[in-house]
Amino acid sequence: MLESKADTRQPQATRKAFWRDSVEDRRRALMPFLWGTIAREGQLLGNVDVGSQVLVTNPYKISYPGYHELLNGFPSDTIDSNKRVANPNPTVLEWLHRRPTFQDSVAAYCSWDVFPFILNRERCGFPIDVGEMGESPTLIRRLTADLPSPWQGSVYDAFVFHAGIEYLREKKPRVMYFAFGDTDEWSHSGDYDNYLESLRRTDAWLKRLWETVQSMPEYRGKTSLLVTSDHGRGDQPGEWRNHNSKTHGASYIWVAAIGPRVAGHGEWSEHEPFMQAQVAATVAALVGEDYKAAVPRAAAPLPILAEPSQ
Numbered sequence: 001m002l003e004s005k006a007d008t009r010q011p012q013a014t015r016k017a018f019w020r021d022s023v024e025d026r027r028r029a030l031m032p033f034l035w036g037t038i039a040r041e042g043q044l045l046g047n048v049d050v051g052s053q054v055l056v057t058n059p060y061k062i063s064y065p066g067y068h069e070l071l072n073g074f075p076s077d078t079i080d081s082n083k084r085v086a087n088p089n090p091t092v093l094e095w096l097h098r099r100p101t102f103q104d105s106v107a108a109y110c111s112w113d114v115f116p117f118i119l120n121r122e123r124c125g126f127p128i129d130v131g132e133m134g135e136s137p138t139l140i141r142r143l144t145a146d147l148p149s150p151w152q153g154s155v156y157d158a159f160v161f162h163a164g165i166e167y168l169r170e171k172k173p174r175v176m177y178f179a180f181g182d183t184d185e186w187s188h189s190g191d192y193d194n195y196l197e198s199l200r201r202t203d204a205w206l207k208r209l210w211e212t213v214q215s216m217p218e219y220r221g222k223t224s225l226l227v228t229s230d231h232g233r234g235d236q237p238g239e240w241r242n243h244n245s246k247t248h249g250a251s252y253i254w255v256a257a258i259g260p261r262v263a264g265h266g267e268w269s270e271h272e273p274f275m276q277a278q279v280a281a282t283v284a285a286l287v288g289e290d291y292k293a294a295v296p297r298a299a300a301p302l303p304i305l306a307e308p309s310q
């Protein structure tokens, strides 16, 4: 892509920032926290080059069906597009919020305005922030409104991250969900420079998030971080912009996790494929809850949890 004038506006600067001779050095230049910390001290699943697959099992390979599979633990029978339709099924976040010890302790900060439907704002009972001004807007929210993204229906991730981390510091929820969208938007726009930049920026936010929770006694040593994706993208030249049912590569996602309940397994290789649908029960298991027992349709948790200490 670095050679393609159609994809790259600043080939020299992008090459300098991200090109390295080996794939190991390139991926560390792109996402240093993911590769340097999570993949070493936690777990990383989904590197197809070493025989690790996490598969999207819904046939659409687009966002809402992917988020349904991810957050509900099974592919939807009815959600087949990104239309703003309220999710009929409670997500694992809503299920957790109904558990006694999670009441008023779940929150979601999202860049995409379909999340109030995916998470079902009318029913779910926990706050879902998608960058609206609200009644007494903060500076971040005024900037969100005054610096609109070029894309329909989503705000820049920087506003999601900074508003969300402020909420985390102040309210200290037990479960916090961030949903970022810049990488997907830049790649649909065919802007490879910004695609790479936004990956690196998101990686830096994950690091900041992890360091923030380690700096707070409420979270330190008892908090897990799980990072994943609603779909893959094309893995053929020229296909990196796209993802749908016909795109080769769009079925492959990855899951990264770190924390005291995550075994220090490192990067997975050579195993039977895992599924996107396993993420919902994994999230519940990381906070000590059995989602599959309550929702039998949901897939089993990923086998990433540490054995409980005696």
Ligand SMILES: [Zn+2]
Residues within 6 Å of the ligand: 063, 184, 185, 188, 243
């Ligand atoms: Zn997309």
